[in-house]
Ligand SMILES: NC(=O)c1ccc[n+]([C@@H]2O[C@H](COP(=O)([O-])OP(=O)(O)OC[C@H]3O[C@@H](n4cnc5c(N)ncnc54)[C@H](O)[C@@H]3O)[C@@H](O)[C@H]2O)c1
Ligand SMILES: N[C@@H](CCC(=O)N[C@@H](CSCO)C(=O)NCC(=O)O)C(=O)O
Ligand SMILES: [Zn+2]
């Protein structure tokens with residue numbers, strides 16, 4: 001490879017400050033060190049978590065940084081000692097990464113790795129979630145790339161970097177929904193719709209979708225949602241609406257909204273399980289009466305749907321190739337890296353699930 005061992009200058013979207021438009025810059029991407037992999041990112045999508053950190057609400061968010069964590073690309077070069085992947089391999093970066101050496105990794109308080117491989121004119125730019133995929137090239141730890149079927153279309157399987165596995169895994173791995181169960185989903189974005197897809201495949205009898213964006217309702221039917229509730233149509237609390245609709249409550253509920261979502265939702269039958277997926281700002285807390293837990297209700301959370309990234313992302317890619325899971329249906333928009341600020345606007349306008357960015361012209 002002509003570029004192996006060299007610093008690569010390429011385009012990336014830099015977040016200098018919370019909420020300020022991202023700036024497309026020429027960034028210098030250092031070569032991978034021992035145990036690291038440099039990846040040419042071909043496609044990246046935007047996840048709500050990128051918007052969350054960009055908003056400044058993420059207590060672990062560091063600026064300036066390069067956001068992005070739902071992507072796919074090709075290994076450009078590898079550092080010393082890397083044996084699991086080689087140049088040319090098709091990969092999906094996995095955000096559960098750590099170098100185990102920097103103060104962030106050693107702190108035990110964060111999964112953000114502070115060992116940056118990006119700079120602009122010598123000034124370091126922070127990594128995000130160990131992936132920073134809003135860049136044409138990125139450097140990740142070798143434990144943070146899943147090698148996938150080279151036949152798989154990277155503009156599609158990039159979505160397996162976060163949202164789709166998170167929703168499917170929340171149902172299959174975390175809640176373990178059984179046939180006949182009644183499921184409620186708060187938030188019908190990509191994560192919530194993947195929960196619906198997972199619940200349908202698990203044999204749920206009713207899948208009740210809750211969202212304030214009416215544009216989500218039609219599309220949600222294609223993912224298995226059987227009933228819709230818009231909280232804006234009711235005067236009573238949404239928990240009560242669901243209890244009334246279900247003669248006492250649902251068996252499983254999934255919180256897929258995040259900030260100011262329905263984190264307090266726990267009003268269902270004695271065996272009911274509530275799974276928290278959405279992320280929320282520091283200072284936002286969830287609480288409930290101890291009685292709710294005493295009487296058998298279960299409150300859980302999940303990161304990346306409980307999937308082991310490197311071993312199970314390739315398995316999910318294979319499931320997509322066999323048409324056993326959806327991916328194409330989650331992409332509502334396609335833009336380029338240069339249009340990334342428009343992509344963030346779309347995310348907030350409603351009607352948008354995933355916007356996939358083409359990284360190279
Ligand atoms: N735990 C994890 O591993 C993990 C992984 C991916 C995403 N997330 C988080 O999950 C959440 C969902 O992510 P996404 O990418 O699907 O987001 P999204 O923005 O695409 O979807 C959120 C949905 O919630 C709806 N919504 C907003 N406020 C609402 C309210 N008050 N009541 C009902 N619906 C409401 C929106 O209309 C939208 O359809 C975010 O908080 C994201 O950061 C967590
Ligand atoms: N820094 C945030 C943490 C946000 C969070 O919970 N991230 C999820 C992934 S979201 C993907 O879209 C996660 O995997 N967390 C596990 C971890 O951080 O170790 C905050 O503090 O709110
Ligand atoms: Zn995400």
Ligand SMILES: [Zn+2]
Pocket residue numbers: 098099100101102103104105112113114115
């Ligand atoms: Zn580190």
